[in-house]
Amino acid sequence: MRFLFNFLLLFILFILGAELYLNNLSSFRGPPQLMAARFEIYKDKIGEFRWRLTHTNGHVIAASGEGYTTKVNAIGGVKSVKENVPGSIVDDRTL
Secondary structure, three states, X not given: OHHHHHHHHHHHHHHHHHXXXXXXXXXXXXXXXXXXXXXXXEEOOOOOEEEEEEEOOOOEEEEOOOOXXXXXXXXXXXXXXXXXXXXXXXXXXXX
């Protein structure tokens, strides 16, 4: 039984090593994460910078509520969302 366990462990390690080699990864960082969305920065009709969070299916998930005069400020808005979203809660105001 111990032999079988060791054999399976070596086989799994071999497969992982082959996958890392084929993917040209320098270190194992866990399973690959699929990109579900991306932030896009664009200029609106009046020349202000805006951002939107777009899912891979093309649907806009969120968008900046204001235009920014500089691209740096729009990027700051994206950074703020990325930092604050993980700790956010759902405030159900329909109750």
